[in-house]
Amino acid sequence: MATKPLKFVDAFAKEFDAYARTGLELARAANAKTYRVDWSDMPFFTRAFQLARYWDDGSAPYEDSLDMPTFPYAALKKLRKKLGGSAVELFQNEEGVLLTSEDGWDAAFDNTCDIEAGRWVCLMVDATILRLEAVYQRTRGITVVFCGHDGQDAKKANYYIENIRDLREERGYGVPAAAVKELLEIFSDQIDPAWIKAAGKLPSGA
Numbered sequence: 295m296a297t298k299p300l301k302f303v304d305a306f307a308k309e310f311d312a313y314a315r316t317g318l319e320l321a322r323a324a325n326a327k328t329y330r331v332d333w334s335d336m337p338f339f340t341r342a343f344q345l346a347r348y349w350d351d352g353s354a355p356y357e358d359s360l361d362m363p364t365f366p367y368a369a370l371k372k373l374r375k376k377l378g379g380s381a382v383e384l385f386q387n388e389e390g391v392l393l394t395s396e397d398g399w400d401a402a403f404d405n406t407c408d409i410e411a412g413r414w415v416c417l418m419v420d421a422t423i424l425r426l427e428a429v430y431q432r433t434r435g436i437t438v439v440f441c442g443h444d445g446q447d448a449k450k451a452n453y454y455i456e457n458i459r460d461l462r463e464e465r466g467y468g469v470p471a472a473a474v475k476e477l478l479e480i481f482s483d484q485i486d487p488a489w490i491k492a493a494g495k496l497p498s499g500a
Contacts (some may be wrong), residue, residue: 301483303418304364306342311426313345313360318430318438320356321349328437329430333423338403342419367394369480370411370415377476383467384410384477410458410469411477416425417454417489424448468497 316333321329326349334344343362346355368448369392374385385393387409391401402412427440427448440448442461462468478485 296349300363301482302363302366302478303415303422304484306360306419307426307484309360309363310345310422313358314426314430314440316345317349317356318433318436320347322436324348324349326353326436328439329433330438331440333442338416338419342423345376365399368482370394370477374481377473380474381469383401383462383465384473386467389463390432391454408457410461413454413458413461413476414489415481416449417451418478420448420454421486422450424450451486451489451492455496459496462497469493470498471496 299305300382309362312459317331318329328348328350330348332346332348332355333342339362342358344357345360346357348355357370370385374382374394377384387401387405389401391397391409393402393409393411395398403416423440427438430440455500471490471494475490478489
């Protein structure tokens with residue numbers, strides 16, 4: 295029986311975990327006291343997928359690139375059609391650029407004209423980094439740190455929640471929490487109930 299493909303964020307989590315775990319094994323084999331995983335201080339998905347591993351101060355980094363999972367454009371288009379006008383702003387920025395359009399990637403992830411759906415994806419990816427960092431920080435005998443090249447930490451969920459709140463208030467739109475839940479389920483099977491609860495407290499337009 296064919297294995298069901300992992301969803302976008304879950305595929306990222308699997309790759310990131312394997313990358314971090316292999317580096318930790320190498321660091322321990324070298325009797326290192328510190329181990330660090332960095333991502334580039336660059337646009338979001340470059341930052342998340344272009345990585346470097348270090349152990350002990352001054353050691354040369356082992357730089358790598360994770361494979362980018364397939365972005366679920368088809369599922370997003372289907373959800374947008376299903377939700378209709380009740381959540382149209384979820385998928386576009388203030389200039390009307392759709393996440394599923396040719397310019398959607400830049401608008402959602404690498405531009406100041408945010409698309410809300412992109413903010414939710416960023417939240418999930420960074421939550422993955424924070425969760426795995428907490429797992430590896432429990433390793434005995436070695437200090438483990440995950441951070442950006444310039445000390446940029448993964449953002450806490452509240453950073454993105456407040457950013458989304460600002461988007462809705464500035465642009466005067468609302469999105470039902472149920473629509474957000476369906477969006478998140480396109481990207482991951484590991485949805486934090488706190489995210490859905492937070493979505494219910496954002497302007498819904500109801």
